[in-house]
Amino acid sequence: MAYKDNYPSKLLEEAVDAISSLPGVGRRSALRLALHLLKQPQENVHHFAKSIVNLRDEVRYCRECRMISDEDICSICADKSRDHNLICVVETVRDVMSIENTGQYHGIYHVLGGIISPINGVGPSDLTIRELVHRVSSAMDEGEGNRKLEVILALSGDVEGETTSFYIYRQLSQYDVKVTSLARGLGFGDDLEYADELTLGRSIVNRQEFRP
Amino acid sequence: MAYKDNYPSKLLEEAVDAISSLPGVGRRSALRLALHLLKQPQENVHHFAKSIVNLRDEVRYCRECRMISDEDICSICADKSRDHNLICVVETVRDVMSIENTGQYHGIYHVLGGIISPINGVGPSDLTIRELVHRVSSAMDEGEGNRKLEVILALSGDVEGETTSFYIYRQLSQYDVKVTSLARGLGFGDDLEYADELTLGRSIVNRQEFRP
Numbered sequence: 001m002a003y004k005d006n007y008p009s010k011l012l013e014e015a016v017d018a019i020s021s022l023p024g025v026g027r028r029s030a031l032r033l034a035l036h037l038l039k040q041p042q043e044n045v046h047h048f049a050k051s052i053v054n055l056r057d058e059v060r061y062c063r064e065c066r067m068i069s070d071e072d073i074c075s076i077c078a079d080k081s082r083d084h085n086l087i088c089v090v091e092t093v094r095d096v097m098s099i100e101n102t103g104q105y106h107g108i109y110h111v112l113g114g115i116i117s118p119i120n121g122v123g124p125s126d127l128t129i130r131e132l133v134h135r136v137s138s139a140m141d142e143g144e145g146n147r148k149l150e151v152i153l154a155l156s157g158d159v160e161g162e163t164t165s166f167y168i169y170r171q172l173s174q175y176d177v178k179v180t181s182l183a184r185g186l187g188f189g190d191d192l193e194y195a196d197e198l199t200l201g202r203s204i205v206n207r208q209e210f211r212p
Numbered sequence: 213m214a215y216k217d218n219y220p221s222k223l224l225e226e227a228v229d230a231i232s233s234l235p236g237v238g239r240r241s242a243l244r245l246a247l248h249l250l251k252q253p254q255e256n257v258h259h260f261a262k263s264i265v266n267l268r269d270e271v272r273y274c275r276e277c278r279m280i281s282d283e284d285i286c287s288i289c290a291d292k293s294r295d296h297n298l299i300c301v302v303e304t305v306r307d308v309m310s311i312e313n314t315g316q317y318h319g320i321y322h323v324l325g326g327i328i329s330p331i332n333g334v335g336p337s338d339l340t341i342r343e344l345v346h347r348v349s350s351a352m353d354e355g356e357g358n359r360k361l362e363v364i365l366a367l368s369g370d371v372e373g374e375t376t377s378f379y380i381y382r383q384l385s386q387y388d389v390k391v392t393s394l395a396r397g398l399g400f401g402d403d404l405e406y407a408d409e410l411t412l413g414r415s416i417v418n419r420q421e422f423r424p
Contacts, residue, residue, distance in 0.1 A: 008280045009281055012280055014266070015267040018259065022248065024244075035305060035306060036234065037264060037267065038268060038271060045265060046268075049262070049264050051226045052227055052231070052249060056258075057254065067220055068224055070223065075220070076220075093220065093247060100218055
């Protein structure tokens with residue numbers, strides 16, 4: 001049953017409007033959340049609102065990799081123990097967090113801030129591709145040609161991801177850098193029976209030496 | 213896979229902490245929502261936070277029925293065309309909205325603000341039961357004994373709801389009012405096969421005359 005938008009209070013209705021503007025939150029859930037907030041101590045609600053406003057107003061992005069950061073340079077870029085010859089290109093901040101959580105990567109990142117998508121009106125100039133090319137170019141200059149740089153394209157496997165990967169690959173072709181992309185195949189623990197044909201097909205073509 | 217709470221920014225972490233304090237919102241969803249808000253125009257985020265703070269700071273409750281209201285007296289209590297001899301007692305503001313949405317009720321309400329629950333430390337004095345008794349008593353005095361008042365106990369059917377109903381019933385027994393409760397039985401369209409035994413049993417005992 002849908003609520004007929006019959007709110008007993010304008011204030012409540014406005015709060016529900018605001019909360020239901022969040023992705024994946026319907027008006028019913030929004031009402032539940034608004035009434036929950038109403039029952040909380042006033043200072044908690046103020047703290048809740050303030051932490052969101054603070055995030056939006058005061059957030060900064062790393063000058064190097066465009067990752068969310070509290071400093072000019074993020075903790076990953078500032079970490080001298082990480083491999084600065086390995087740049088992993090990702091779409092979003094969340095992707096960085098996901099890869100960091102694997103504990104398997106010790107290079108640095110470059111956050112594009114999106115993906116090339118003509119349908120959504122996102123072109124190369126809306127992303128940080130120019131900054132990536134500039135980073136690569138500066139790094140090569142620094143190393144005076146002796147630097148072995150690798151750029152890993154860790155974008156999604158759909159058409160938009162492939163398009164973006166290809167665009168970046170072309171932009172970097174003028175430099176002497178190794179460009180790689182994520183391994184694709186069956187997930188660990190996946191059952192052959194349930195794999196889609198494309199993934200299974202690629203897994204066979206790109207088969208790897210068995211290392212027990 | 214759980215996030216290992218490895219946030220790139222303190223501001224982001226604080227916002228995620230705040231958002232994930234909402235019921236039914238995990239840290240993963242909270243991160244998604246925080247990053248969504250980060251991409252919105254600054255004024256939208258300010259408006260979002262402000263509408264929540266406004267609700268908490270400025271909300272009022274109807275002097276009569278304790279329903280959320282922008283005025284001293286809510287629109288339902290102020291509506292002279294409604295039957296003021298019919299008081300429907302409910303647990304929450306949402307219950308009022310649910311019953312209003314049925315379009316089947318034309319009396320007024322009384323919002324308890326909760327339910328008697330010793331486990332959660334909620335006793336009769338934490339609810340608006342005294343106010344309900346006072347309303348009934350005043351109404352009877354006004355009518356000089358000629359008023360036919362009915363109090364409908366529309367509380368949930370669990371032990372706490374039954375306890376609260378019984379407590380209110382006892383409190384009202386000193387007045388000449390009719391006390392009723394919601395009809396319970398199979399839902400419309402329910403299949404006998406899937407009904408629980410208690411509901412089905414009660415449905416048989418409380419069977420009604422067939423009115424085609």
